[in-house]
Amino acid sequence: MSPTRILFRRELASYFATPVAYVFIVIFLLLSGAFTFYMGGFYERGQADLQPFFGFHPWLYLFLIPAVAMRLWAEERKSGSIELLLTLPVTMGQAVAGKFLAAWAFIGIALALTFPIWITVNYLGDPDNGVILASYLGSLLMAGAFLAVGSCLSAMTRNQVVAFILTVVACFLLLLAGFPMVLDFFRGMGLPQGVIDAISGLSFLTHFNAISKGVMDLRDLFYFGLMIGFWLYATTIVIDLKKAD
Amino acid sequence: MIETRNLRKRYGDVVAVDGISFKVEPGQVLGFLGPNGAGKSTTMKMLAGFLTPSDGSAAICGHDVVESALEAKRLVGYLPEGAPSYGEMSVLGFLEFIADIRGLGGETRRRRLDDAIGRLSLQGVVQQSIDTLSKGFKRRVGLAQAILHDPKVLILDEPTDGLDPNQKYEVRGLIQAMAKDKTIIVSTHILEEVHAVCNRAIIIARGKVLADDTPAALEARSRFHRAVSLSADNANAVRDVLVRIGDVAAVEIDAQDQRVTAFPRAGKAIFGAVVEALKSNGIQVREIALEQGRLDEVFRQITTPSKEAA
Numbered sequence: 001m002s003p004t005r006i007l008f009r010r011e012l013a014s015y016f017a018t019p020v021a022y023v024f025i026v027i028f029l030l031l032s033g034a035f036t037f038y039m040g041g042f043y044e045r046g047q048a049d050l051q052p053f054f055g056f057h058p059w060l061y062l063f064l065i066p067a068v069a070m071r072l073w074a075e076e077r078k079s080g081s082i083e084l085l086l087t088l089p090v091t092m093g094q095a096v097a098g099k100f101l102a103a104w105a106f107i108g109i110a111l112a113l114t115f116p117i118w119i120t121v122n123y124l125g126d127p128d129n130g131v132i133l134a135s136y137l138g139s140l141l142m143a144g145a146f147l148a149v150g151s152c153l154s155a156m157t158r159n160q161v162v163a164f165i166l167t168v169v170a171c172f173l174l175l176l177a178g179f180p181m182v183l184d185f186f187r188g189m190g191l192p193q194g195v196i197d198a199i200s201g202l203s204f205l206t207h208f209n210a211i212s213k214g215v216m217d218l219r220d221l222f223y224f225g226l227m228i229g230f231w232l233y234a235t236t237i238v239i240d241l242k243k244a245d
Numbered sequence: 246m247i248e249t250r251n252l253r254k255r256y257g258d259v260v261a262v263d264g265i266s267f268k269v270e271p272g273q274v275l276g277f278l279g280p281n282g283a284g285k286s287t288t289m290k291m292l293a294g295f296l297t298p299s300d301g302s303a304a305i306c307g308h309d310v311v312e313s314a315l316e317a318k319r320l321v322g323y324l325p326e327g328a329p330s331y332g333e334m335s336v337l338g339f340l341e342f343i344a345d346i347r348g349l350g351g352e353t354r355r356r357r358l359d360d361a362i363g364r365l366s367l368q369g370v371v372q373q374s375i376d377t378l379s380k381g382f383k384r385r386v387g388l389a390q391a392i393l394h395d396p397k398v399l400i401l402d403e404p405t406d407g408l409d410p411n412q413k414y415e416v417r418g419l420i421q422a423m424a425k426d427k428t429i430i431v432s433t434h435i436l437e438e439v440h441a442v443c444n445r446a447i448i449i450a451r452g453k454v455l456a457d458d459t460p461a462a463l464e465a466r467s468r469f470h471r472a473v474s475l476s477a478d479n480a481n482a483v484r485d486v487l488v489r490i491g492d493v494a495a496v497e498i499d500a501q502d503q504r505v506t507a508f509p510r511a512g513k514a515i516f517g518a519v520v521e522a523l524k525s526n527g528i529q530v531r532e533i534a535l536e537q538g539r540l541d542e543v544f545r546q547i548t549t550p551s552k553e554a555a
Contacts, residue, residue, distance in 0.1 A: 006345045010331070017333040017374075080329035084390070087293040087325070088346050089318040244256060244296055 003090040007098025008105070015106050024068065028110045031060055036117065048125025053117055054135045054212045058175055058205055061146050066167035068107065069150020070160045072099050073239065077158040082243060092236045100151050100232055107143045111136065131214035138211030141224035142204050146171050148231035155238040171204075178203025246270055247292060247398060247428055251301035254287050254452075261287040263452035264301065269445075271397070274424045276443030276460070277432035280548050284452040285432040286326050289402050292430070293323040305398050319347075322396035324404055328387025332376035336367055336386055339375060340393060347394040361389040364419055380407040388416065392423065399429045405438060417441045436540040450548040464538030466546075473519045474506040475533040486526045490518045506536070 015021040032053065036042045040052025076082035085095055121127050150167040157163050176182050178200050186196050200206050204227075207220040247269040254262040262284040269275045277285045290296040292303055294310050294317055303310045305317040330339055340361065344354050362368060365385040370378060375386055384407055391399060404420070405413045420429060420442045431442060439446050439460050446463055448456040456463060464470060477483045480503045484496045487505070492513035497506050509515040516535050523530060 001345065003346055006342065010334075010342050013338075014331065014333050079332065080325060080327055081331055083290070083293075083295050083325040084323075084329050087295050087318060087321070087323045088343070089315050089348075090346060091315065240297075 002094075003088075004094045004098045004101070007090065007095060008102045011099050011102030012105055015102070020071075021106065024064065024106075025110045025113060028060070028064055029113060031064075032056065032114055033117070035060065048121055048127040050117065050121055050127065050132050050135060051212075053114070054139055057139045058142065058208060061143055062168060062171055062175060065107065065143060065146040066150050066164045066171065068103055069147050069167055070154050070163040072103060072151050073155035073235070074158055074160045074163045077155075077243075078160075082239075086239075086243065092239065096151070096232055096235050096239070100147065100228075100235075103147050103151075104140075104144050107147065108140055111140060111143070128214065131212075134214045134216060135212040138208050138220075141211070141221070142208045145174075145204055145224050145227040145231070148228040148235075149174070152231045152235040152238055155235050156242060174202065174204050176203070178205030178209075246306050247303070247430065249288075249292070249301065249303040252288065252291060252298055252303055253300035254284075254291060254296060255299045260452055262291070262298075265449065265452070265454055266301075267447060267454065267457060269428050269430060271426055271428050272424065273445055274420060274429045274431065274443045276439040276446040277430055277449070278434075278436070278439065278446055278544060279432075279449040281434075283450045283548070285449060286402055288449075289323075289400050289430065289432060290325075293321055293325075293400050294318045295325075319394075320397045322391035322394065322399045324387045324391040324399075324401045326402040327406075328384045330375050330383065330386055330390065333374060335372055335374050336378070337362075337371040339386065340389060343390045343393050349394060357393055357395065361393045364392070365389045366415070381409060381412050384408055385412070385416075388419070392419075397427060399423065399427055401429070401431045403432055403434070405433065405435065413438075436544060439540060448544065448547050455547045456543075460540065461537075463543050464540055467538035467540070467543045468508055469506070469536045469542060470538035471514055471516070472506050472508045472536040473516050473533065474504055474536055475519075475523075475530045476502070476504050477528060477530045479528075480505050483523070483528055483530075486522050486528060487519060490515060490522055492518060 035056035036050075036053040040055060042052050045052065073082070076085060086092070090098075118132060121132075122129070146167075149170050150163070153166040153170060154160075154163040156166070183196055183200055186199060201223075207223045210217060210220045248267075250266050252262055252265045253260070265284070265288055267275075277289070279285050287296065291298050292305070292310060294314050297311060305320050308317040308320065310317045331342075334342070337358075340358055344358055349357055362371060365388055367382070367385060367389060370382055375383060378386065384404070388401070388404060391401065399420075401420070405416050408416060417438065420431065423429070424442075431438075433439065443460060446456070446458060446460050447454055448463075456466075475483070480498045483505045484498060487493055487496045487507045490507070492510050492515045493507045494510045495508045497508070498504070499506070507515060507519055520533070
């Protein structure tokens with residue numbers, strides 16, 4: 001078994017060894033349900049799709065994913081186990097990847113447990129299941145990007161609260177960059193369209209919305225892949241710089 | 246084998262380790278002594294591959310800790326300061342994780358696990374989560390983790406810290422039992438430990454090696470080396486007799502317990518002469534001892550910015 005897989009297994013098991021996992025999953029399911037039915041008007045819309053469900057994911061993730069990500073490295077540094085981990089025969093890349101993948105898989109499990117809403121919409125009507133599948137994929141990719149940002153910021157501090165707040169702020173900015181209001185603001189400043197597109201292109205929201213409409217554009221997948229890769233690479237650099245203190 | 250050449254570590258302007266060079270061969274147990282903040286842990290962290298040296302080099306059995314980090318890490322068993330581990334895991338789960346990541350499999354894996362658990366008497370707690378264990382047990386879990394893959398090189402940062410005297414005794418026994426074919430570095434504050442387990446001691450302070458010798462040779466640097474101490478009813482009378490002996494450099498009386506200590510001139514043995522003088526003067530002593538030298542005194546003398554330099 002590769003070191004990444006061993007680390008992945010250990011990490012994933014550790015989520016379920018404490019109440020963290022269960023609390024997270026329950027809150028995630030409750031909130032996503034509440035948003036869909038009360039704020040999204042799932043029934044009132046009278047449409048057989050999951051737009052009201054997925055539409056709230058970016059905002060749900062904004063607070064829940066930093067809560068998962070904050071412990072990734074801050075906790076290792078606080079308890080000193082980072083010293084143990086990095087003196088085992090694993091490379092920095094394997095350690096970062098193993099921990100990230102475990103957290104991502106954990107979010108994936110929480111996301112998969114929303115399946116009753118998919119059953120519901122299929123029972124009530126005749127939705128386009130291709131679009132729903134694409135939306136799930138888009139949601140998972142966006143979660144990965146949030147998580148990668150959180151991984152990097154968690155490595156900067158040994159204080160989990162600081163890690164949480166930094167991640168929320170960073171992710172908020174990355175979401176906001178695609179918001180029509182924000183883009184209009186920049187447009188009002190008289191910036192050229194190219195710059196506006198670049199700003200909106202940086203946003204999670206733009207790419208997530210594209211995927212969740214069922215449009216599988218390679219560029220959107222590439223964007224999330226690149227985002228995750230970039231932030232994980234940044235994580236390895238931050239750990240290298242900060243592990244001494 | 247461990248070899249360091251001019252090893253340096255800087256944190257900004259602070260030089261934590263300032264050009265340390267030494268070589269430790271298999272069979273040697275090197276005691277790393279020094280005041281807090283002397284650079285002991287930083288040196289060990291560099292040897293274990295956690296910190297990157299700012300300058301100089303270190304190699305484990307010929308593998309440079311930076312150039313071929315993975316090979317070096319495979320050969321090392323490392324107990325970090327404070328014996329950190331993953332608290333939510335069970336002892337067995339944790340050790341199995343270490344075994345997996347160390348690439349132990351099949352029969353070897355089971356045998357090594359049994360061996361480590363047995364050597365550190367962890368049988369009774371293997372199913373408990375590490376968070377619920379006492380400090381002593383946590384330390385032993387850390388040690389079990391370090392010896393699990395039967396490493397050629399052991400780096401132990403304060404292995405007996407937080408253990409009770411019985412556990413200390415056991416851990417020292419463990420280190421001695423493994424010393425035969427391994428290279429071991431142990432850092433400690435406890436000087437008696439150097440006697441108990443080490444056959445070589447390095448004293449470092451302010452990031453530099455100040456002494457590198459066997460524990461016995463270090464003791465010989467003490468002014469108590471070959472001194473004679475005794476207790477008798479009339480300490481002052483004893484002193485008057487002893488100062489007249491030619492090879493005695495000085496006689497001191499301890500203000501607290503009235504114990505008399507006679508210090509020899511450099512390189513002289515005075516035990517015989519002292520006994521002789523006491524007998525011929527008809528002085529009864531309750532008890533008399535030949536001092537080996539005091540490591541704590543040598544330690545203080547070496548590590549405190551010297552008076553003789555002033």
